[in-house]
Amino acid sequence: MPVRETFWNIPFEIQIGFYAASVIATLIFAWGVKLSFDLYAKGPKKRQGGNFATRFKTLWQDIFLQRRILKRPAGILHAAIFFTFVLLFIGTALATLDWDLAKPLGLRLLAGKTYLIYKVVLEIAGVTAIAAVGLSLVRRFGLMTKRDKKPGIFCLMVFLLFILISGFFLEALRVAALNPDWAYLTPVGLFIADTLLDGLSLDALSTLHVWTWLIHGVAGLVCVALIPFTFLEHVYKVPVSVFWRRLTAKGFLEIIPDMEEAEAFGLSKVSQMTDTQRIMVSACTGCARCTDVCPALAAGAPLDPRRLVEGLKNALASGEDTNLEAFVSREALKTCSTCGACYQACPARIDIPTLVVELRRHLALEEGDFDAGVRTAIEASTSVGNPFGMAPSTRFDWAKDLDVPFAREGDFYDILFWVGCQASLDTRARDIARAMVKILRAAGVNFAVMAEERCLEDFARRAGEEYVFVTAAEENIANLKKYRFRHLLTTCPHCFNTLKNEYPALGGDFSVVHHTTFIAQMIDSGRLKLKTGVPLGTIAIHDPCYLARYNDSTGSIRKALDAIDGTRRAEVTNR
Numbered sequence: 001m002p003v004r005e006t007f008w009n010i011p012f013e014i015q016i017g018f019y020a021a022s023v024i025a026t027l028i029f030a031w032g033v034k035l036s037f038d039l040y041a042k043g044p045k046k047r048q049g050g051n052f053a054t055r056f057k058t059l060w061q062d063i064f065l066q067r068r069i070l071k072r073p074a075g076i077l078h079a080a081i082f083f084t085f086v087l088l089f090i091g092t093a094l095a096t097l098d099w100d101l102a103k104p105l106g107l108r109l110l111a112g113k114t115y116l117i118y119k120v121v122l123e124i125a126g127v128t129a130i131a132a133v134g135l136s137l138v139r140r141f142g143l144m145t146k147r148d149k150k151p152g153i154f155c156l157m158v159f160l161l162f163i164l165i166s167g168f169f170l171e172a173l174r175v176a177a178l179n180p181d182w183a184y185l186t187p188v189g190l191f192i193a194d195t196l197l198d199g200l201s202l203d204a205l206s207t208l209h210v211w212t213w214l215i216h217g218v219a220g221l222v223c224v225a226l227i228p229f230t231f232l233e234h235v236y237k238v239p240v241s242v243f244w245r246r247l248t249a250k251g252f253l254e255i256i257p258d259m260e261e262a263e264a265f266g267l268s269k270v271s272q273m274t275d276t277q278r279i280m281v282s283a284c285t286g287c288a289r290c291t292d293v294c295p296a297l298a299a300g301a302p303l304d305p306r307r308l309v310e311g312l313k314n315a316l317a318s319g320e321d322t323n324l325e326a327f328v329s330r331e332a333l334k335t336c337s338t339c340g341a342c343y344q345a346c347p348a349r350i351d352i353p354t355l356v357v358e359l360r361r362h363l364a365l366e367e368g369d370f371d372a373g374v375r376t377a378i379e380a381s382t383s384v385g386n387p388f389g390m391a392p393s394t395r396f397d398w399a400k401d402l403d404v405p406f407a408r409e410g411d412f413y414d415i416l417f418w419v420g421c422q423a424s425l426d427t428r429a430r431d432i433a434r435a436m437v438k439i440l441r442a443a444g445v446n447f448a449v450m451a452e453e454r455c456l457e458d459f460a461r462r463a464g465e466e467y468v469f470v471t472a473a474e475e476n477i478a479n480l481k482k483y484r485f486r487h488l489l490t491t492c493p494h495c496f497n498t499l500k501n502e503y504p505a506l507g508g509d510f511s512v513v514h515h516t517t518f519i520a521q522m523i524d525s526g527r528l529k530l531k532t533g534v535p536l537g538t539i540a541i542h543d544p545c546y547l548a549r550y551n552d553s554t555g556s557i558r559k560a561l562d563a564i565d566g567t568r569r570a571e572v573t574n575r
């Protein structure tokens with residue numbers, strides 16, 4: 001009966017030495033992992049527990065199913081490496097269990113048919129792993145021109161390839177020496193045996209086998225010990241980052257506690273990095289998926305999200321309470337639009353936009369350093385309530401001939417329409433507000449607008465100016481609470497996100513609905529009747545970042561357009 005002989009041909013003293021080396025490698029690995037967790041724990045504690053079902057589900061989808069990685073075709077190579085190494089790891093663990101636990105008890109796990117299946121599975125895994133690592137090497141260091149070609153990663157990948165190939169050579173030596181019945185199940189080993197080892201004496205094969213076994217085994221153990229200290233660290237750091245990600249609304253910004261009393265704001269030194277931020281930046285693999293999708297970089301801005309995260313990672317790894325400005329350029333920080341494309345693409349779920357805002361908070365609140373355009377807009381909105389600097393008396397000019405009702409205290413409205421600065425004051429956008437009023441009337445909705453409406457200052461908050469945001473939020477929430485309404489309706493994605501996801505933390509808990517959702521619901525319920533025979537032609541949809549990425553809302557606009565007779569919609573790529 002075929003059976004796995006783990007230490008076939010290996011002298012006893014080498015076996016003992018190997019066990020000792022295994023213990024040492026495992027201890028080095030554990031020590032390295034402990035150092036990582038110690039570094040995380042040095043930061044202010046912000047990690048939130050709970051929601052373990054959601055956390056494990058994401059871990060399963062992102063890591064074990066490689067969902068995010070497989071969003072791009074090149075992810076197939078990573079997924080192949082991941083799955084085959086998982087199989088090879090399970091194979092090694094089974095062999096250890098079989099030899100060290102089952103055999104002393106008089107049992108065998110890897111014997112007979114089970115052993116043959118085991119061999120076939122590992123043969124396929126080994127060949128696939130060699131192909132995937134080899135192709136990744138070609139892609140990373142040959143074909144990709146924009147990618148940093150780090151020598152350390154190159155050496156590591158060649159080292160992995162060496163371990164895999166030496167495993168097959170070892171198998172070939174066993175096949176050549178023993179000529180087992182099952183040799184046909186290991187075609188690679190058989191091929192090497194027939195082509196390279198044919199004609200060698202049994203003694204020569206035996207000696208070569210011992211040396212190859214030793215080299216292969218030691219290389220495997222060195223690889224285990226190296227994991228926490230090399231690029232391989234991502235095998236545990238990425239899952240940790242995915243597992244402990246914030247489960248708040250996407251892009252949610254924490255309120256700064258005791259803002260009046262605080263002396264330091266945001267992020268400017270390593271010691272201010274929270275445990276969650278440390279976990280995130282440590283997990284960066286430098287894969288550049290964020291870089292590939294960054295619209296600011298594509299538009300020529302001096303911002304590369306990968307370099308930003310790597311800068312923070314290097315600062316953290318320096319082991320000193322370094323000033324982060326030495327690692328992250330303030331000019332780069334100012335050009336981020338917080339669109340969230342990088343976060344959506346990142347396999348480690350590193351929340352780059354939120355990190356950017358934390359870094360900007362330091363610049364804004366401690367140094368008063370803003371982009372010139374943002375400074376002008378903040379000055380305008382703090383003095384006249386809108387970033388365009390237009391007189392507050394013109395805010396409702398868009399509604400002059402529409403006889404739009406203003407909310408009155410005591411009355412109840414199905415909808416309080418939050419118009420927003422853009423649709424109120426930008427002449428190109430006023431048509432949106434006017435059209436919304438027509439739709440509300442056509443659907444017979446009891447609605448009003450709020451005369452006290454002013455800027456939400458979300459743009460100021462994203463630029464780091466938290467004080468201006470909180471002051472405006474307190475005023476807006478107090479005004480909104482004066483009125484009775486079922487839903488707060490908004491057409492602006494930024495207003496929608498702020499009112500829905502950010503105001504509850506400041507006591508403004510309203511039912512907020514975006515107009516795309518509201519219109520789709522009105523059509524669905526039959527309250528909004530559409531004219532037939534007036535097709536709009538082909539419509540391309542540009543999903544707003546703060547609606548689609550931040551709030552996962554993409555269906556309503558499509559549903560509403562599909563309901564319009566004769567209208568076709570086109571999906572935009574590269575958005």
Ligand code: SF4
Nearest residue numbers: 284285287288290346
């Ligand atoms: S931040 Fe994420 S997407 Fe960007 S390089 Fe690091 S791991 Fe890759």
Ligand code: SF4
Nearest residue numbers: 294336337339340342
């Ligand atoms: S949030 Fe958008 S603009 Fe900012 S770094 Fe990420 S992709 Fe670039």
